[in-house]
Every structure is written in structure tokens, then in C-alpha cells.
Amino acid sequence: MNRFLDALALIGRGLIGACRTLGDVAIFAAVGVSHLLRPPFHFRQFWRHFVEIAYFSLPVVALTALFTGMVLALQSFTGFSRFNAESAIASVVVLSVTRELGPVLAALMVAGRIGAAMAAEIGTMRVTDQVDALTTLSTDPMKYLVTPRLLAATLAMPLLVIVANILGVLGGFLIGTVKLGFVAQTYLDNTWDVLEVMDVVSGLVKAAVFGFVIALMGSWCGYNSKGGAQGVGQATTAAVVASSILILALDYVITEAFFSR
Amino acid sequence: MTPSDREAERSVNQPGSNPTPKIRLRGLTKSFGAKRVLDGVDLDVRAGHSMVLLGGSGSGKSVTIKCILGLITPDEGLIEVDGQDIAKLSRRDRAALRDRIGMLFQNGALFDSLPVWENVCFKLLAQKRITRAAARDKAAEVLAQVGLAASVGDLSPAELSGGMQKRVALARAVAAQPDIIFFDEPTTGLDPIMGAVIDGLIVDCVERLGATAFSITHDMASARRIGDDAAMIHKGKIVWTGSAENLGETGNAMVDQFARGEREGPIQMELRK
Numbered sequence: 078m079n080r081f082l083d084a085l086a087l088i089g090r091g092l093i094g095a096c097r098t099l100g101d102v103a104i105f106a107a108v109g110v111s112h113l114l115r116p117p118f119h120f121r122q123f124w125r126h127f128v129e130i131a132y133f134s135l136p137v138v139a140l141t142a143l144f145t146g147m148v149l150a151l152q153s154f155t156g157f158s159r160f161n162a163e164s165a166i167a168s169v170v171v172l173s174v175t176r177e178l179g180p181v182l183a184a185l186m187v188a189g190r191i192g193a194a195m196a197a198e199i200g201t202m203r204v205t206d207q208v209d210a211l212t213t214l215s216t217d218p219m220k221y222l223v224t225p226r227l228l229a230a231t232l233a234m235p236l237l238v239i240v241a242n243i244l245g246v247l248g249g250f251l252i253g254t255v256k257l258g259f260v261a262q263t264y265l266d267n268t269w270d271v272l273e274v275m276d277v278v279s280g281l282v283k284a285a286v287f288g289f290v291i292a293l294m295g296s297w298c299g300y301n302s303k304g305g306a307q308g309v310g311q312a313t314t315a316a317v318v319a320s321s322i323l324i325l326a327l328d329y330v331i332t333e334a335f336f337s338r
Numbered sequence: 339m340t341p342s343d344r345e346a347e348r349s350v351n352q353p354g355s356n357p358t359p360k361i362r363l364r365g366l367t368k369s370f371g372a373k374r375v376l377d378g379v380d381l382d383v384r385a386g387h388s389m390v391l392l393g394g395s396g397s398g399k400s401v402t403i404k405c406i407l408g409l410i411t412p413d414e415g416l417i418e419v420d421g422q423d424i425a426k427l428s429r430r431d432r433a434a435l436r437d438r439i440g441m442l443f444q445n446g447a448l449f450d451s452l453p454v455w456e457n458v459c460f461k462l463l464a465q466k467r468i469t470r471a472a473a474r475d476k477a478a479e480v481l482a483q484v485g486l487a488a489s490v491g492d493l494s495p496a497e498l499s500g501g502m503q504k505r506v507a508l509a510r511a512v513a514a515q516p517d518i519i520f521f522d523e524p525t526t527g528l529d530p531i532m533g534a535v536i537d538g539l540i541v542d543c544v545e546r547l548g549a550t551a552f553s554i555t556h557d558m559a560s561a562r563r564i565g566d567d568a569a570m571i572h573k574g575k576i577v578w579t580g581s582a583e584n585l586g587e588t589g590n591a592m593v594d595q596f597a598r599g600e601r602e603g604p605i606q607m608e609l610r611k
């Protein structure tokens with residue numbers, strides 16, 4: 078009996094802790110967003126992060142998308158040729174890429190690149206008193222550090238995903254025409270016929286949400302890190318793990334919202 | 339009550355030449371978890387004077403300063419600046435108060451993503467008292483006051499030596515002409531000559547601005563150079579206050595032990611056996 082109660086207490090404590098963390102993150106996000114409406118806005122900081130995310134993540138995201146499109150075409154060919162359904166390859170590639178793989182894979186790559194960097198930078202600033210120094214220098218650290226990152230990631234991710242979509246389809250097209258013997262025009266026609274506005278829009282909405290989540294978890298973990306270099310390392314890991322899981326979970330939620338009838 | 343406690347009580351209760359002190363602390367307490375770091379700190383800092391706070395490592399000196407700056411919220415106690423209880427200030431008044439305060443952090447806390455000139459003029463830029471175009475010239479002017487060439491302004495803080503970083507941090511702390519300045523261990527980790535140079539710069543800056551200074555140090559030579567008044571903190575309480583001039587011959591056993599760096603005395607290091 079006692080052991081049972083102990084187990085219950087453990088679960089309860091865990092749940093309460095999780096709820097508290099969730100509440101803290103929500104308040105953090107709300108404060109970060111609210112600074113958008115209260116001047117001044119640190120445009121310089123915004124631009125620095127926007128370029129870092131949108132421009133310097135391009136190679137990584139582009140390569141990921143290209144190979145994903147190529148693999149998709151190859152795999153679905155082996156599968157579909159058993160049912161003489163090779164003509165479906167173009168539509169499989171374009172739908173998977175725009176709806177799912179473009180946003181999710183781009184977001185996971187950016188979480189590893191940008192989310193980690195944000196947590197490490199803000200975490201280092203925290204443990205070396207630079208965050209406190211901002212306060213003494215007439216600057217709100219949330220406004221200066223967090224708000225520009227949230228906005229930059231939310232706006233940059235959809236742009237990256239547009240590029241990812243194009244390259245993903247291109248990868249499928251290359252394999253389809255060069256290796257699998259499709260006629261270029263037919264492949265493109267198949268692609269266009271099946272694609273609807275909603276497929277692309279849902280993907281871009283996902284991208285924006287994922288961007289926000291990456292910046293939020295990166296900033297939050299960094300902002301609350303303590304205990305020197307080790308603490309910063311833990312914050313970085315936590316940021317990448319938390320944002321990756323949230324990306325996959327939210328992907329389900331948004332898909333449900335867009336496509337379940 | 340030990341004699342030193344009584345002495346502390348008396349000197350705190352004696353008002354200085356100025357009836358309202360610039361900073362007044364009463365009964366300040368702060369615990370982190372089970373650890374009581376501040377245990378009723380009482381201290382007055384006279385306006386226009388320089389106070390040095392002495393104390394061993396981990397005795398709560400930095401925490402005291404962070405409480406006054408509002409970076410840490412004390413558990414209990416009163417903090418008054420210019421006779422105003424800072425806990426009762428509105429957000430805006432608190433920000434206005436911070437605008438008048440300069441702070442040199444223990445390890446500099448320079449922003450390593452920004453060049454030196456932007457670090458130095460950060461507060462002026464944040465308060466929109468200066469344009470970015472004018473900031474470089476202003477930074478060169480302030481850097482010259484701490485003995486650095488204008489060309490240093492274009493370097494990044496990571497490219498500077500420890501002594502130069504301290505000077506840049508000092509320049510940043512005084513650039514917006516604050517009327518209260520805090521220095522947290524300004525000379526720790528520097529060679530004795532550079533320490534003396536920094537002390538000289540601090541005295542210069544404080545005199546030029548007519549500011550009230552509050553410094554933390556455990557370097558006695560430095561304390562005598564930059565301080566008018568001195569106080570000693572031990573186990574979360576102020577155990578002595580007096581003139582910084584005759585540190586080492588104060589008659590207070592704790593302060594004299596600390597000042598002379600002796601192992602035997604009323605202060606026992608808490609070493610685990």
C-alpha cells in the first residue's frame with residue numbers, strides 16, 4: 078500500500094513539475110511576443126538572426142531536401158512498380174515533400190543548427206552576467222535577446238521551406254527522368270495536376286510554427302541555464318531535444334487541423 | 339552581542355555628514371535554498387563618497403550589489419536610494435533609477451557579439467542619447483579616458499587581454515555619466531601594476547563625475563586607494579564600518595586579520611575535514 082502511494086506521489090510530483098515548466102514556457106513566450114508591440118524594437122538584432130537562419134541554413138536545408146526527394150522517387154518506384162502504378166510517383170513526391178517532409182526535415186535541421194546556437198549564446202551570456210549587464214545598461218534582456226529571435230525564426234522558416242519544397246520536387250524529378258525513364262513533361266504535368274494550394278499553405282504554416290518553437294526553446298533553455306560551461310552544454314542539448322520532439326508532436330496536431338475531415 | 343557587533347551597530351546608526359545617505363540598506367536578507375547568504379545587512383553609503391566593501395570569497399558581496407541593482411530580489415529588508423524605497427518604485431521609476439547607475443561586473447561581462455565601441459556606448463545608444471554615427475567618436479573619447487587607443491574600439495572583446503577588458507568594462511560603466519557606480523572586484527586577477535592603474539582610473543572617473551561609488555574588493559592596497567569609507571561583511575552581516583585610510587590598524591580583530599591576511603584570528607575558514 079505504502080509503495081503504491083509512493084509511486085502515486087512520484088507521478089504527481091512529476092506532473093506538477095511538468096505543468097509548472099509548461100506554464101513558465103508559456104509566460105516566457107507571451108512576454109517575448111508582447112515586446113513586439115512595445116517599442117523600441119531591436120531591428121539590428123532581428124536582421125542578424127534572420128540572415129543567420131534564412132541564408133546560412135540554406136545549404137543544409139537544400140541538401141536535405143534534394144536527397145529526400147531523390148530517395149522518395151526511388152523508393153516509391155520499387156514499391157509502386159509491383160502494382161504497375163509508377164505514374165503515381167510524381168504525386169507521391171510532391172505531396173510528401175510539401176505537406177510533410179519539407180517542413181519537418183528543414184525544421185529538424187534548423188533545430189540542430191539554430192536552436193543549439195541560440196541556447197549556447199544566451200546561456201553563455203547568462204552565466205557570464207551579460208544578461209544582467211543588459212539590464213544595467215537600460216535594455217530589457219527579453220526585448221533584446223528573445224523577441225528578435227522569435228520573430229526572425231518565425232519569418233525565416235517558411236522561406237527556407239519554399240526552397241526545400243522546390244529542391245525536393247527537383248530531386249524526385251531528376252531521379253524520375255534520368256534514372257527511371259519518365260518523360261520530363263509528363264512528370265511535371267503529374268506534379269502540377271495533383272498539387273493544391275492547401276498542400277503548400279499547410280506546409281508553410283507548419284514551417285512558421287516550427288520556427289517559433291525552435292527559437293522559443295533555444296531562448297528559454299539558454300535564458301534559464303546556470304552553472305557554468307556544463308550548464309550551457311545541458312541547455313543546448315535540452316533545446317535541441319525539446320524542439321525536435323515538439324516539432325514532431327505539433328506536426329501531428331497541425332496536420333489533424335488541416336486535413337482531417 | 340560581541341564587541342564588533344556593537345561597533346557595527348554604532349557606526350551604522352551614526353549619520354554621516356550628509357543626513358540622507360545615497361544608499362541605505364537595512365536588515366537585508368537573502369537565502370539560496372537552505373543557504374543564508376545575506377543575514378541582515380545594514381549599511382549606509384554617503385552621497386559623493388566612495389565606499390569599499392570587504393569580505394571573503396562567497397560572503398555575499400556580489401549578491402548585495404545585485405540586490406541594490408534589482409537583479410536579485412531580497413527575501414526581506416529595506417533598500418533605499420536617495421531616500422526612496424526601491425521596492426515601492428514603479429517599473430518606469432525603477433528603469434529611470436537604473437539609467438543613473440553604472441556597474442562594472444566582476445568578470446567584465448562585455449558583450450562578445452559586439453565590437454568594443456558598441457559595448458562602450460551601449461547605454462547611450464539604448465537611451466537614444468547619441469546616434470550610431472556619433473557613437474564611434476564618443477567611444478574613442480571614453481576609451482582615451484581609460485588609457486586605450488581609439489583603434490581598440492574596432493576590436494572584439496575576445497581579442498583583448500584581461501587588463502584591457504577591465505578597462506573597457508570600466509569605460510562602459512562610466513560612459514553614460516552615472517551618478518552611482520558599482521565596481522565588483524575591479525582589480526581581481528590583474529597584476530599589481532595594472533591593478534593600481536585601474537584604481538587610479540576609478541578614482542579619476544568618480545571625481546570627474548562627482549558620483550557615489552560602491553566597490554567590492556579583497557585587495558587592501560586597492561581598498562585604501564579607492565575608498566573613503568570601508569565596511570566588512572562576514573557571514574551575511576556587516577561586522578565593521580569605518581574609514582578606509584587605516585585598514586589594518588582599525589582595532590577590530592576581524593578586519594585587521596583580513597587586512598593582514600593572517601590565518602589565525604576570529605575568522606575561521608570553513609574547511610571540511
Ligand SMILES: Nc1ncnc2c1ncn2[C@@H]1O[C@H](COP(=O)(O)OP(=O)(O)O)[C@@H](O)[C@H]1O
Nearest residue numbers: 370373375393394395396397398399400401402
Ligand atoms: N543566483 C544564485 N543562485 C544560487 N546561489 C547563489 C547565486 N548567486 C550567489 N549565490 C551563492 O551566494 C554566495 C555568495 O555569492 P557572492 O555574493 O557572489 O560572493 P562574493 O562575496 O564572493 O561576491 C555564494 O556561496 C554563491 O554560491
Ligand SMILES: [Mg+2]
Nearest residue numbers: 399400444522
Ligand atoms: Mg563576487
